[in-house]
Amino acid sequence: MLHRDMTRDAEALLGISGAEPSGTTRRTALKAALGAGYAAATLPTLAQSAIRTPSDGLTVGEVMIDVNGFNMPAYRAAPAGKTGLPVVLVLSEIFGVHEYIADTARRFARAGYLAIAPELFVRQGDAQSFGELAKLMAEVIAKVPDAQVMGDLDATVQWAAANGGDTSKLGVTGFCWGGRQVWLYAAHNPAVKAGVAWYGRLVGASNDLMPRNPVDVAASLKGPVLGLYGGADTGIPLDTIDKMKKALADGGAAARASTFVVYPDAPHAFHADYRPSYRQEAAEDGWKRALDWFQRHGVA
Template sequence: MTDNSQKSGTGFAAATPPTANVITTDTEGLTAGWIDLAVNGQAVPVYRAQPEGKSDLPVVLVISEIFGVHEHIADVARRFAKQGYLALAPQLFVRQGDPSAIADIPTLFRDIVSQAPDAQVNGDLDACVAWAAQNGGNVDKLGITGFCWGGRVTWLYSSHNPQVKAGVAWYGRLAGDTNDKQTSHPVDVAPTLRVPVLGLYAAQDTGIPLDTVERMKAALAQGSSGSEFVVYPDAGHAFYADYRPSYNARDAQDGWNRTLDWFRQHGVA
């Protein structure tokens, strides 16, 4: 059975109570809500948003932070739907537990986030793409974007699935130790990456040192993906997260505009 607490699409993670900056996107003109995808016997909840009554839509996968798909990520999906996309935001931690119930970030990372294997994540995203192809999406126009943990996934899934036309990674980890669940990091796959990914990073991000951005650029230079970086000098980690104190409205809006432009430039529109 699927835990319905992970399918509300409302509320925020216990670890990050919202500030006054929360942006709310309505559902007027949209079909929006939760669906379940069966993946190897597991029901995976996915928040879906798309223009109502439309088909042949470009598809964007929206990958959450470590907090899972709460109201902010659902809102991001609706933002894409308002731009004409079929947006899918899957609960990629459904097998590990409910991240919204954990208020302590180290515990959340240890008990849930680090327990989600990369192969499992890729398989769930493959299932999302297959569902989109059968439900009004044009997967010849497939994009992916993600935030924090989801930024790392954006790089890795773009390497895993050459069907992706373009990705946008927001302040996702680029390098680190590997193990039996996290078998590689973006810097490891960069030389063979063929999908153009736009990396949106922050100079004041204490969790992602700029030297790892430079390492990633050097690794990408060995290949031919056409990926690029924008580093915002005054922003910190999670600068797009309007519900958090880290929100930087100016850089968030610039990053959103660049995201839409990047997708249009690379055939995801």
Template sequence: MLEQEIDKPTATPDYSRRDFVRASVGSGFAAAVMPVTAQTLVSTGSGGLVAGPVTIPVGSFQMPAYRAQPDKPAGKNGFPVVLVISEIFGVHEHIADLTRRLARQGYLAIAPELFIRQGDAKAAVDIPTLVRDVISKVPDAQVMADLDATAAWAAANGGDATRLAATGMCWGGRITWLYAAHNPKIEAAAAWYGRLVGEASALQPKHPIDLVGSLHAPVLGLYAEKDGGIPLDSVDKMKAALAQGSAAARKSEIVVFPGTQHGFLADYRPSFDRQAAEDAWKRMLAWFEARGVA
């Protein structure tokens, strides 16, 4: 699902477009979701962490990303690595905050700007414009190559290449499934309400349900019962497909959270559900740990 079908946040007097719409990776919020719901905004400080923007070489292209990791020795093999794959809004403050939350659990967490060649996801003033002008032009093959480069950068900068996981939300949830089928080195993945089925196109030749036979790592799917764009029948189809897939697919699991909407982890939006978000976050950490990514 793309974010067109999610209700936009209600107004709040505490946060303005000027305050949040900034160019720097990891800061501000996309114009298309302004104004944010300040009463639910969670902020994880950077004290005790090395956190901030970095640049990742992908061939001759320099891709911006936001990285967070503990400010302490990494140990013999480095920190376990989690690739954080954003929603359609790019690497804004919420995504940066998630990397810091993971860093506080001992991870090197890194979120690359995967749309930057096509445009600035934070600049589009509304969701339809963002989807039309930026997101719809992003090839899956480009994203897979960018994530490979991100994993390689992390391994060369304090990360342990043998302990690699990925997690993503919405658009990034779909990509998380795809990456678990793309990279044979990945050990675990957690996909938050990512689209599972769809029609093939030149830029999106396959969808998660088409790749269950190719999964290299078990995926924890975290889905919402009342998701207007990801109906439960598609979740049921994916569950059935996983049972007939690769060994990793058969070890995958999908959890549907009752009463929740798409975006229940997004603490800056009305869809945020604190109880479900906290439960799902704990499940994700336990999923990674049980598969040696901790």
């Protein structure tokens, strides 16, 4: 079941449907979607964000966050010279903190936030060094325990509090793999005021490393989550969103305050402006809704 979920996640990430032309295997489809040029040396080029947010007036760059003696790298962006800033954790896709994620952090910084994007699977490997998606999923992503992620995010919040952030105004957002973690962290940390999950998987098989999925923790959310999803996402069926809505309706105040926006024609990764899946209208609308959501729920 874990391998099946990983394959489904990979297909969703790349916008590959479950049905393929005769004679084409899923592995071939994945390779075709990635392209012959998808190798370690070319990944940073492919991962260049089409939207280039300038860093003038911002403090940006890599920082190291201590997690029980382990130095975890993270990208930080914030208005220069300011403190007491609301904090947004930016959780990456499976490719780690590449330029698109860094640019997203700078966009939040432009809006007045201390934005931090931690490298949440750096212990398992360098996501940007893999030339094959299947290897990346099997050798890195599948080995990342949810408990490790929760601890790393807790440490990131502590770092933010000591470095100009006001963690009484804490938000979390994430994309794909990171979108799933948004739901989990909003249930884990009582300090989370609000979350915005971009097309994160909601249901799936459980195992020792991933014992619960968002649908399992929906009722215990500490802060409300806005889910931004694509109606044409082949990896996240609409019926799973319906299951999540039901679980939220049976939960506490934060769960009941959570909501979804589904863009009917948008595929998976519609916010990822460096990929063919990008849909400008849905991405821009989702971004406005994300900023408004944070402001309305005390992350501003």
